[in-house]
Amino acid sequence: MKAVAEPVAAKPLLPVEQALERLLALAEAARIEDCEEVPLAAAEGRVLATALVAGLDLPPWPNSAMDGYALHHADWQGTPLVVSQRIQAGQAPAPLEPGTCARIFTGAPLPAGADCVEMQENADVQPDQRVCFTEPLSAGLNVRPQGQETRAGETVLDAGTRLGPVELGLAASLGCAALSVVRKVRVAVLSTGDELVEPGLPLGPGQIYNSNRRLLVSWLQRLGCEVKDAGILPDDLALTRERLGQLKDVDLILSTGGVSVGEADYLGIALREEGELSLWKLAIKPGKPLTFGHFRGVPVIGLPGNPASTLVTFGLLTRPYLLRRQGVQDVTPLQFSVPAGFDWPKPGNRREYLRARMEQGQALIYKNQSSGVLRSAAWAEGLVEVREGTAPGKGDSVQFIPLSELLG
Amino acid sequence: MKAVAEPVAAKPLLPVEQALERLLALAEAARIEDCEEVPLAAAEGRVLATALVAGLDLPPWPNSAMDGYALHHADWQGTPLVVSQRIQAGQAPAPLEPGTCARIFTGAPLPAGADCVEMQENADVQPDQRVCFTEPLSAGLNVRPQGQETRAGETVLDAGTRLGPVELGLAASLGCAALSVVRKVRVAVLSTGDELVEPGLPLGPGQIYNSNRRLLVSWLQRLGCEVKDAGILPDDLALTRERLGQLKDVDLILSTGGVSVGEADYLGIALREEGELSLWKLAIKPGKPLTFGHFRGVPVIGLPGNPASTLVTFGLLTRPYLLRRQGVQDVTPLQFSVPAGFDWPKPGNRREYLRARMEQGQALIYKNQSSGVLRSAAWAEGLVEVREGTAPGKGDSVQFIPLSELLG
Structure with missing residues (x-):
């Protein structure tokens, strides 16, 4: 999906945070209101x-935090107390008879008239079954007050x-x-490229297997989306128009591939006929080209086709967009400052997201960060961010984003 | 499920790593072999x-990493080269005519005879359509070799x-x-406690809603388990026996509640009649009591009943056990050293797992770490570990485990 007519080469690269900000504003404007x-x-x-x-209220009534004895603390004056009732969790106690105590178990309601619980380890049961206490008592001891966690x-x-x-x-x-x-976000997933073949079919000369479809469909399902798997688009304008026309009731068209190919961009042509598209050149690696637009009023996001780029641009930009479409405010994955366990050769003009693992408190990176590979991502536990214009060395602090934060 | 006959008070607390080691050995011995x-x-x-x-091989053939021109680098001697073919991704190229170059696009196969690709930005197309190159060329430039990612x-x-x-x-x-x-692990989930009522039903005196069932059933499903929801067990020995007898084809019986109640432990009695159970007193907070045993040969894990304890003992001990049953070797969640944004009052004899968030690079903890509450866990982004015998202060390094690492 290249924006054929735009003079893209002249544009400066768009920083990742600005791209995210734009996408979130677009998502906010297209919030799904149905529930x-x-x-x-x-x-x-x-x-x-x-x-x-x-x-x-939670708890709905004051209850015991311990197995022990409930009493009014002032009733214990050194004279053994009679056990006047026994309260298990789930039982509704009678009010406590003054001058007595109640056997009580963890989670059981405190009887009216009691103001503390002494744990059984600090209670001496006399031969006549009356109870003495070995430690000082005070109001509130081992009691979880009504509404302690939550008030109605x-x-x-x-x-x-x-x-x-x-x-x-x-x-x-x-x-x-x-x-x-x-309502679930309904996402149509399209792959473009005549070179793509679905797994299980034989591979012809010049062809490769389509991995992005499986990556994105599984990922979207984990994010709670309803996926319409629209398969591989043929490199044919009439067929592309037909397939797009069949997409009904979708909230987002998500395509992969095509964005960095300069010609024969049939998807781009077909989308532009009934909408608009713009190509964002992002300061991100792997990644860079990202298309955003609309087709018959439906938002369209076009991700780069190589799998590691798809992974990074989906995880860092599309995932937050999809969450915000549903009204999620906090869409930022957790990240942690960790020491780099590698030397980065030289500062770049794009923000790099390196597939990385944590080993002995340091972030190690996969040896081959070529953007075409998913093997590095399967090996990785997270992404290390190397900011534009920086070249961290061993021991320098870098940001680590766990993949678990992006995948769920 | 209390092991009534055991002199539990005399035992020292079991450190978390030892408990995990035991559980993993038990899981290893009961690995699910079916596939x-x-x-x-x-x-x-x-x-x-x-x-x-x-x-x-991946890639299956050498291919272009750029949109540009493929050639044999030695053929460029300063004389403009004819473009002899055009290769899109998905096409099978003819061998390159010697002394020419080929227009090529990202991902397209390199033609036999070519050994490099120059990007289009470094190519000058002459009025006669022949091409000159503005930068030095070398073998391998912008070529992704066959098998670069993976060899057959x-x-x-x-x-x-x-x-x-x-x-x-x-x-x-x-x-x-x-x-x-x-094969999926089949887990029967049981809740015990006469005080428990399912959500949607009216709450009687002394009763509380059952939250652990929903917590665990959803969590187990996220972990890929097949859940048999066995509901709430009544405090009745005959009924308990009957319900246990109905559990067929399960790989684990997971119960919550009952372990810290000293009496009326009908589940424990029923399980012991046809198996064995032992109570582990763990050096963990929230948590502490954990039951492990077998019933008619089926492993049984009994978690403490209060929700925050259930969360911690499930996440840190049961999750790895379940993964190891399926043969997963790496069951350790990622954790990160982060500065504490709080002062911990005093060293304890149990390892504490505090519900925490990251704010401005520091771990903040929920104000009420009472073990009865799930609200803290919903607020939290992770667990901060405070080790036995330590009391970290502001700025001290503590370990932070993202919840996303435990939940998926």
Whole structure:
């Protein structure tokens, strides 16, 4: 998808943060507003459409943090106390008889009238079953107060939160059986290039297997997208028009390949006939060319075709775009300052993302950072960022982005 | 699930690494040997059963890394060269006519007889369409040699590799349409405790909502397990026996709750009748009690019931166990040395895992690290490790484990 008519050579390279800023603004302007109510079991990986507000206090009542004895601390004056009831978790206790204590277990509700729990290790049970305490007592000891974690009415998850196991567990703890989530983003994935053949088929002269389709379809599914796999586009204008015309109900057309090929860009021609496209030359490596545009009003992102470039431009630019389309505010992956375990030869004018691993606290890079390879990415645990104009040496601090932050 | 008869109080606490070592040895001894062939689209999240060996060179033939002109470097002697063919990606070129050059595009095969590619920016096309070059040429320039990434016969993914989008893309690039993967681990999830109520139902006195079931079921699914959701076990021995007897074809029984309650441990009783259980007191916080045993030959892991303890003991101990059952060798999450953005009050005798976020390069911890809460975990981006006997202060180095490393 090259923007054939543009004088691209004259443009300065677009810094990564500016490209991201533009993409996020475009995503914000095309936020998916539709939402749906789904049971918790179906909400994993989705984005919360409306804030989750606690409907009850957590814990719902004061409870014991220990196995032991509940009492009013002032009732212990050195005289052994009778055990007047026994409270397991799940039981509703009677009010505590004054001057007595209650056997209580972790998580069980504190009886009315008690203000502390002494752990069983600090209790002496007398032969007559009355109990003495060996350590000083005070109000609040080993008690988890009602509402300690959450008060009814508090917002516990903001709209725009991505829902993983932890968030779903939290929703369950508040009694929610269903959540309102943003509709899934529907992404059509297209590969371009007459050289591409699907795995399992024989490879002819000059052909290579299509790896980006599998990479992107699996990745998009992990990100909670609904994928329309539109296969490989033939290098033919009429067929390209036909295939594009068949794409209905999609929120994004994501293509790979074609952007760095100067001619025979049928996808670009067909898209431009009914929309607009612009080519961004990014200060990023692997990567560089990225196309953004619209086709019949549907946003289009065109990624470079070689797999390592696809990986980096999808992970660092398209993933945040897709999350923001669903209203996710925090789209920045975690990154860490780590010492470089390598010497970078010379400063460049593009930001490099090197496939790297952590070994003994240092970032090591894959020997061959050629942009055509996925093997380096399978070996890698993360990406090391080498900024424009810098050439870090061994021991210098570099930023490390774990792949797990990008893939999920 | 308490091991009622054991004199647990006398035992020293078991350090986390020793507990992990034991669990991994148990997992190794119970490795799942069954495997199955699945198409790439179904292999995401699975574990490779047999090494993936390249069946072809990658790239399959030398190709151009640039849009430009292919030639034999010695043919450029200052006399403009005729362009004798034009090679797009996907085309099989004819051998290069000696003394000429070929127009070539990125990814297209190098014609026999050519040994370099000069990028179009360094080429002057004359009015007669012949081409001059403005920079010195050398053999290999801008050529990606055949087999540069991978040679046929090389192992590109070891058995035991977890398959994510990158690994599947790599397999696709080698033409594989299906992979041999380890059978999914079948995990029965049980919650114990009469106080537990499922979300969506009304909450009675003394009751709380069951959050661990949702936390664990979603998490196990993300880890590629087949989950048998066995619901909440009633505090009744006969019913417990009956429910356990109904669990068929499972590789692990995972229960939560009950381990720190000293009495009415019907699950423990029922399990011990037809197996064995031992209680490990771990030097971990939140956490501490963990049960491991067997029931009719099926391994059993019992996690503590409060959600933050469940999260930590599942993430740090059960997750690696489950991965190792499938033959995954590298089960250690990435962790990073980061400066503490907090003062820890005093050294403890258990290793603490604090729910933390990274802010401006420092790890901040959630204000309430009470073990009962999931809200802290939803706020957190990772866990900060505070080792036994240490009390890091602001600026001291602590280990940070991103949650994304544990959740996927």
